[in-house]
Amino acid sequence: MASIAKIARRSFLIGSAAIIGGVAFGAYYVSRPAPNPLKPGDGEAALNPFVLIDQNGVTLFAPRAEMGQGVKTSWAALIAEELDAELDQVRVLHGPAAKAYYNSAFMADALPGKGYDTSNFKHSIGEALGHFGKVLSLHGTGGSTSMKDGFKRMRLAGASARETLKQAAAERLGLSRSQFSTAKGAVITPDGTAIPYADLAIEAAKLEPVEAVLRPRTEWRLIGKSQPRIDMVEKATGTAEFGIDVRLKGMKFASLRMNPRQGGGMKSYDATAASAMPGVEKVIDMGAGVAVVASNTWLAMRAVEAIEVEWEDAPYPRETHQIFARIAKAFEEDPNSVMRDDGDAGQLPSGATELKADYQVPYLAHATMEPMNATALLERDKLTVWCGNQMPTFTQSKCAAEAGLDGEQVDIRTTYLGGGFGRRVEFDYAVLATRVAKEMPGVPVQLTWSREEDMRHDMYRPGAMARMRGAVKDGQAVLLDGKVAAASPTHQAMQRLAGFTPSGPDKVQVEGFFNPPYAIPNFRMAGHLSDIEIPVGFWRSVGNSFNGFFVESFIDEMAHAAGTDPMAFRLDLARREWAPAAGVLEAVKAMSGWTGSTPEGTGRGVAMCYSFGTPVAEVIEVVEEDGTIRIAKAWIACDMGQAIDPAIVKAQMFSGMAYGLSAACFGEITFADGAAEQGNFPDYDALRMHTMPQTEVQVLETQTHMGGAGEPGTPPAAPALANALFDLTGRRARQLPLMHEFDLLV
Amino acid sequence: MSTTLRINGKRHQVELPGEVPLLWVLRDEVGLTGTKFGCGVAACGACTVHIDGEAVRSCQVALSDVWGDVTTIEGLGTPQAMAAIQKAWVDHQVAQCGYCQSGQIMQAASLLAENPAPSDAEIDEAMQGNLCRCGTYPRIRAAIHAAAKALQEA
Ligand code: FES
Numbered sequence A: 001m002a003s004i005a006k007i008a009r010r011s012f013l014i015g016s017a018a019i020i021g022g023v024a025f026g027a028y029y030v031s032r033p034a035p036n037p038l039k040p041g042d043g044e045a046a047l048n049p050f051v052l053i054d055q056n057g058v059t060l061f062a063p064r065a066e067m068g069q070g071v072k073t074s075w076a077a078l079i080a081e082e083l084d085a086e087l088d089q090v091r092v093l094h095g096p097a098a099k100a101y102y103n104s105a106f107m108a109d110a111l112p113g114k115g116y117d118t119s120n121f122k123h124s125i126g127e128a129l130g131h132f133g134k135v136l137s138l139h140g141t142g143g144s145t146s147m148k149d150g151f152k153r154m155r156l157a158g159a160s161a162r163e164t165l166k167q168a169a170a171e172r173l174g175l176s177r178s179q180f181s182t183a184k185g186a187v188i189t190p191d192g193t194a195i196p197y198a199d200l201a202i203e204a205a206k207l208e209p210v211e212a213v214l215r216p217r218t219e220w221r222l223i224g225k226s227q228p229r230i231d232m233v234e235k236a237t238g239t240a241e242f243g244i245d246v247r248l249k250g251m252k253f254a255s256l257r258m259n260p261r262q263g264g265g266m267k268s269y270d271a272t273a274a275s276a277m278p279g280v281e282k283v284i285d286m287g288a289g290v291a292v293v294a295s296n297t298w299l300a301m302r303a304v305e306a307i308e309v310e311w312e313d314a315p316y317p318r319e320t321h322q323i324f325a326r327i328a329k330a331f332e333e334d335p336n337s338v339m340r341d342d343g344d345a346g347q348l349p350s351g352a353t354e355l356k357a358d359y360q361v362p363y364l365a366h367a368t369m370e371p372m373n374a375t376a377l378l379e380r381d382k383l384t385v386w387c388g389n390q391m392p393t394f395t396q397s398k399c400a401a402e403a404g405l406d407g408e409q410v411d412i413r414t415t416y417l418g419g420g421f422g423r424r425v426e427f428d429y430a431v432l433a434t435r436v437a438k439e440m441p442g443v444p445v446q447l448t449w450s451r452e453e454d455m456r457h458d459m460y461r462p463g464a465m466a467r468m469r470g471a472v473k474d475g476q477a478v479l480l481d482g483k484v485a486a487a488s489p490t491h492q493a494m495q496r497l498a499g500f501t502p503s504g505p506d507k508v509q510v511e512g513f514f515n516p517p518y519a520i521p522n523f524r525m526a527g528h529l530s531d532i533e534i535p536v537g538f539w540r541s542v543g544n545s546f547n548g549f550f551v552e553s554f555i556d557e558m559a560h561a562a563g564t565d566p567m568a569f570r571l572d573l574a575r576r577e578w579a580p581a582a583g584v585l586e587a588v589k590a591m592s593g594w595t596g597s598t599p600e601g602t603g604r605g606v607a608m609c610y611s612f613g614t615p616v617a618e619v620i621e622v623v624e625e626d627g628t629i630r631i632a633k634a635w636i637a638c639d640m641g642q643a644i645d646p647a648i649v650k651a652q653m654f655s656g657m658a659y660g661l662s663a664a665c666f667g668e669i670t671f672a673d674g675a676a677e678q679g680n681f682p683d684y685d686a687l688r689m690h691t692m693p694q695t696e697v698q699v700l701e702t703q704t705h706m707g708g709a710g711e712p713g714t715p716p717a718a719p720a721l722a723n724a725l726f727d728l729t730g731r732r733a734r735q736l737p738l739m740h741e742f743d744l745l746v
Numbered sequence B: 001m002s003t004t005l006r007i008n009g010k011r012h013q014v015e016l017p018g019e020v021p022l023l024w025v026l027r028d029e030v031g032l033t034g035t036k037f038g039c040g041v042a043a044c045g046a047c048t049v050h051i052d053g054e055a056v057r058s059c060q061v062a063l064s065d066v067w068g069d070v071t072t073i074e075g076l077g078t079p080q081a082m083a084a085i086q087k088a089w090v091d092h093q094v095a096q097c098g099y100c101q102s103g104q105i106m107q108a109a110s111l112l113a114e115n116p117a118p119s120d121a122e123i124d125e126a127m128q129g130n131l132c133r134c135g136t137y138p139r140i141r142a143a144i145h146a147a148a149k150a151l152q153e154a
């Protein structure tokens, strides 16, 4: 992405006085426009914050973190759909951190309500609320929001740009705009001549952006069809630039060691030996840790290991069992939320059979394939930070604060992300790189975490516990009464970001707990927040990642207690509540040829979770081979309404399931003496080529509202597997990871 | 200490202690960043390169122990002139975040060099050291089969 630097030099930095007729279309549909961050240079037209045209052609801006979900391609396709540009002829860049790139879907998800029951009216309130995303400069990627966010806005940006280009052609030829059409990156004149957009840039730049209406679905060329991914060739040739690949003239390499008892400080350190090691240039006191700047990352990593440090204690209990005892205390406090309370869950319906079970899941690391890193260069009154991140404007303001600069003095260059999964919503890596850069003015420094450092300094998926109570009667569920206890990622993230704790019910903590689309007459779900200070954050699907396991495992227990086939049991509950939820169950039932019985040595389990607007059902099949259990097959069905790019959606569903299965089988962060015990893949493994099930995915599109794709594949994975293991062995897993109780193939 | 390496057909003279792993010589000294750091302990395969055609974990090979010619992902093919296996990777839209893919491709390339038509079980065997946190395995498998076919037909 050297091109970002080039564009930035050429255009972003040119002051407004130097602009020759810049125009912008598109984002102006949201009341007043946020300032266009694209400052076009001579001969360029920034038709809006998303479309820049110059002599070389069309550049589209997809200011969303490309972390494997294909957003660069899908986002560009939305613009290109209306702009009549060909995806293989445009350049697509991420662009700078900017208010204009706010995410309009983040806020809509914060509305109270179950989600699937959203009326059209509330849906439009959600859209209106989304505009606050702009006020808050919520430039970011997460919560499976990108397509919901961009679907309308980006098509409008493309349509407005197209009409303005037609207007420019009309004025040049003294005709009216309606006499022109567009195709393949050119305006077509009435006599059939094609004027490439690039030729019209200067004239278009002088015009007011023209508003345009969106084309009907029947005219779509790109949306709904799978496009070749724009990043594929780079990623197959080692030329895609990740944060860790940034190379600058005179650059130094650094690594760090922060207190493994997170939140604790540093009493003292002795770097005498480290300072004398080869390649070492500087040892830096990082506050709660140390960093070494060297000529080579490995030399820096080795030297930082050689520093003798005395750490302070952690602000939380030292051992795992004490930690969970502390979390369990939250059950004794009033709940933070009771977001579902239907019927009377206090009373056991007469003649019903009651069952109870407790569940527990561990802390989890994100373990992105690319360890945390960032590169920073502090020059006089100017800081540049290169990194893969999911929240550019937040990263910008945090780095500015660290460097004692204003936000505008900080340039955030967002690269490809070697995995995000929610880890790169945080900004610790960028701030710590800035801290190092402050000690090395004028010298670009890349700060890289060792895998161990990365795994031991995560904002983990919180460890969580549930106490479930249910009742069945006549083969059906008549009562579900659950309590979940865990620390709140939202509260902690808001503390890290803004220094305050939001009040009111924490919906994210109980996502997937209070709103399973099941019709159960007596249904009460409470969320208890633990204030335990182990750092927690957003781990792919967040609250749904544990709540999905709790609810869908317990529903399975209820089905067995009711003597009903678990698939039929769920179908009955879903049909009476929300058709799309039943639809995905029907689909996996048909795909897997579910009969309700499995041959000796084979087990099957099903789970259905609704998250980020999308119901997903998964059936997992396990087989026992020579005493070892292998996950042999999986079937996934999702219904997200309009799928922008079906191949990408399928890949995301599989990927989400793989991430969930990996954690369910092998994932746990445990603590000893206040520090995470796991540090690297040998003790935090994931599914691999030979342990991955053969999988079939079906994408349904019956919903009217658009759902997300990046996360909803994850929540049903763990319960579907645990339910399959129950079917195979008769043993019910109420704790994860499953490797402790089952002899899984590794 | 000065060491001479042959990387992608070119000679490089590097001044680094002999114990520095090849991975970090490639990335930080020679500037070939296509080879990735994932774990540093031979557990992920992101750093896979070839030495004399054999797939090795470059995080585990000390500079002073490099015994032959080194080939990295950049040496396999370029965006303008991709190797057959890279083409198969693009055709099958394998990558997600893409971070593990250089290692996956280098591992698969050495598998195909030894075994022009690997079975699924042989692919499992050869590829299980290469982790992909995004879960691109089914497409990796499909791309290996396709590349095998393309190479046989070529
Ligand atoms: S970095 Fe070498 S195997 Fe992971």
Ligand code: FES
Pocket: A068, A369, A418, A419, B095, B096, B097, B098, B099, B100, B101, B131, B132, B133, B134, B135, B136
């Ligand atoms: S594509 Fe992301 S780790 Fe493999």
